[in-house]
Amino acid sequence: MSKLTDKVALVTGGSRGIGAAIAKRLAADGATVAITYAKDASAASAVVKTIELDGGKAIAIQADAADVEAVKRAVETTVATFGRLDVLVNNAGTAIPKPFEEATLEEMNRVIDINIRGVYVATQAALKHMKSGGRIISIGSAVGERVAAPGLVPYAGTKGAVKMFTQALAREIGSRGITVNNVQPGPIDTDLNPASGDWAVPQKAATALDRYGRVDEIAAMVAFVAGPESSYITGANLTVDGGMNA
Numbered sequence: 176m177s178k179l180t181d182k183v184a185l186v187t188g189g190s191r192g193i194g195a196a197i198a199k200r201l202a203a204d205g206a207t208v209a210i211t212y213a214k215d216a217s218a219a220s221a222v223v224k225t226i227e228l229d230g231g232k233a234i235a236i237q238a239d240a241a242d243v244e245a246v247k248r249a250v251e252t253t254v255a256t257f258g259r260l261d262v263l264v265n266n267a268g269t270a271i272p273k274p275f276e277e278a279t280l281e282e283m284n285r286v287i288d289i290n291i292r293g294v295y296v297a298t299q300a301a302l303k304h305m306k307s308g309g310r311i312i313s314i315g316s317a318v319g320e321r322v323a324a325p326g327l328v329p330y331a332g333t334k335g336a337v338k339m340f341t342q343a344l345a346r347e348i349g350s351r352g353i354t355v356n357n358v359q360p361g362p363i364d365t366d367l368n369p370a371s372g373d374w375a376v377p378q379k380a381a382t383a384l385d386r387y388g389r390v391d392e393i394a395a396m397v398a399f400v401a402g403p404e405s406s407y408i409t410g411a412n413l414t415v416d417g418g419m420n421a
């Protein structure tokens with residue numbers, strides 16, 4: 176029996192990048208998986224198809240993380256379709272890199288709404304259904320703890336908020352047997368943060384391993400935290416950054 180057999184996971188922003196890798200890895204470990212996406216329906220259905228071809232079960236739900244009602248509906252659709260919810264992965268996130276003084280209110284609101292308000296709303300909705308053994312896992316960022324480069328002020332603020340959200344909620348719901356953890360990636364090669372180009376050079380140089388990370392290296396940590404062997408880990412900020420914050 177696989178580690179996540181009979182478990183149901185919901186991964187927000189699961190159609191590309193880190194979220195898609197997490198969805199596929201949780202499915203490979205035996206979970207039934209729902210993913211949300213904002214815009215790219217074909218990328219989302221490609222993830223579902225890959226999981227199904229490997230013998231797993233998955234659905235894709237359109238739900239912008241900034242849309243409170245859509246996020247709540249995504250949780251309800253997951254439970255209505257698969258009958259339960261054991262693992263929530265708050266992965267949907269965005270950055271709008273630019274000097275802080277040039278950031279518009281609209282841009283700051285967008286980053287806040289997706290990266291932290293979306294996490295609050297999805298987690299509240301998920302907790303209505305979660306039982307003992309449940310897992311809340313958020314994808315924060317290494318810049319939620321230390322920021323080596325300019326241009327990420329509102330983003331880093333939201334990721335620091337994800338960190339404290341994790342610690343505070345872990346305290347509040349530990350008695351229910353539900354763990355709450357924060358996986359903090361360093362530079363990972365995705366559409367959001369490609370390993371090529373000017374922006375990548377200082378990020379790669381800041382890591383101890385002198386390289387970008389791969390999406391499967393984040394998915395491996397999430398799979399561990401989602402699984403039974405992480406039962407005594409809660410309120411933790413688990414940095415997977417090639418030593419960037421060392």
Ligand code: NDP
Pocket residue numbers: 187188189190191192193194195211212213214215216218238239240241266267268269270289314315316317359360361362363364365366367368
């Ligand atoms: P990508 O931009 O490569 O992928 C983002 C995924 O999220 C896509 O599936 C996208 O779907 C979905 N998405 C984007 N906006 C929304 C939204 N408003 N509502 C729902 N889904 C949405 O990002 P990454 O994979 O790089 O990032 C994933 C998470 O990891 C984010 O929280 C990010 O902050 C964090 N992270 C990433 C790092 C990196 O170096 N890549 C480093 C540290 C943290 P669609 O195409 O439909 O919009």
